[in-house]
Amino acid sequence: MTTADATAQPIDSQGMNYLVSLPRRIVTIYLPLGAFLFVLLFPFYWMAMTTFKPDEELLSHEGNPFWVKNPTLAHVKKLLFDTPYPDWLWNTVLISVVSTALSLFCSVLAAYAIERLRYRGSRYVGASIFLAYLVPPSILFIPLATMVYQLNLFDTRLALILTYPTFLIPFCTWLLMGYFKTIPFELEECALIDGASRLQILVKIVLPLAVPGLISAGIFAFTLSWNEFIYALTFVSSSEVKTVPVGVVTELVEGDVYHWGSLMAGALFGSLPVAALYSFFVEYYVSGLTGAVKE
């Protein structure tokens, strides 16, 4: 099964659906679907409500908790001006962009070599890329922490930029291998006969044809690095270099009195950028997700 299928027109597999009456459809389809959507989206709704609720409403057991009576920006203001949150946002953007770009560069070359140059042993390398994809960060972070320390990278952004590719490269390479596979060999053969070098073929023929794959891999890698937690928690300790997920969890949770408003504001604004990016590229994201699984 090729990755191109993932973006193909969905086939309506219930060809005789029209035979089912409307009341029946409501009970068997719309009600369960509504329940799913409610549960899946409620935490986000709750994040947003909490962000804009004044403290009195948050800590009161009276009234309707599902709506906010006197919306306030106090929590957002506190988050943006009294905490290092803007620094964390900047760090997260910087680290995600650089590690994604680095991983894409490495992955394009590797995927092209494995899939198209077919050098001796490339099949085994391809299989080991898949295995590398299955290695979870939770078993790598301790040895990586000792390495980061020995390389004098502890508490630097570079530590994260260099370690994120360990899960990004296997993923991107695997995904791009699937895309390169769908590009006809004949195009490359023509170019070879015309005297193009392999590098020219890669840059001028293969990459333009693989743009959807590059976007999928890029978007996916960006959200993976944005969401990364355990490495960022372990390899960084000063506030100035923390990423949003780690900063919010370790620094906004203070003492016994939780500032739920600013905490939820931090969670909301840390989620919005990836959600926005995702909403622009849903199809690419989904094809990246399903493509990586289906190969």
Place this chain on the structure above:
Amino acid sequence: MPSASSAFSRALDNRNVLGLLFMLPAAALLLLFLTYPLGLGTWLGFTDTKIGRAGAWIGLENYEFLWSDAVTRLALFNTLFYTTIASVIKFALGLYLALLLNKRLPFKAFFRAVVLLPFIVPTALSALAFWWIYDSQFSIISWVLMKMGLIHRYIDFLGDPWNARFATIAANIWRGVPFVAITLLAGLQTISPSYYEAASLDGASPWQQFRHVTLPLLTPIIAVVMTFSVLFTFTDFQLIYVLTRGGPLNATHLMATLSFQRAIPGGNLGEGAAIATAMVPFLLAAILISYYGLQRRAWQQGTADK
């Protein structure tokens, strides 16, 4: 010199040389930061390394200690319990949601996009939202149940061992169902509608269509999706770290969180690495069982060539 440069360009025409050159950046990063730490982690598990102090080889001592350590045993039980319950429910709900989304629906693309949101946003941040939803004094769930008259006291979601286990499992399911549903939906969309038409002309009930058409054709992708799902769940860290830090009474400690706790705040890198290494056999077993088990069934039914 022309001869030297032509020898160089001839070498670049050789696919083995060029292949090696192209592999270099990826291979260097992966060997240095993936393969080497894998080995280093295993080695650390056999030493008494502490933070700030190089360790000496102590053989199996870490593993002997961990085997007799009640907390580690509890963490192992928790991890298996967490993984099993969460994966089974994620599969059931994910498949159900995928089947619903595969029906003829208005705004189908919109629904599909929205459903995936829990999977997109940082888990640490959505876990914070769950932390607030599970709060012992201001939980919205408790509030609703109180108003409905079903309970008389606020539920202590994260303070009681079994409540905490199920609360964390629920949050994990919330995050995992979209992944299972969307990937299975992609599988469902590749099944030709003509199979269903043929089956319904032969008088097959919806259940029989599902059992004898959908399920066999979906088995290969179910195998892969569930392998990933089990892998993610078994090695889960962020959700537990944010919601409970392993508490109460270590009731929600997973292997990953315990290994972090012992290694980083506790300073016993060797012991933490041993716990992390101990996860590997379980992971391999999970991969082998879910992958080959289901793969072979698919092969017997003649759909191996996907």
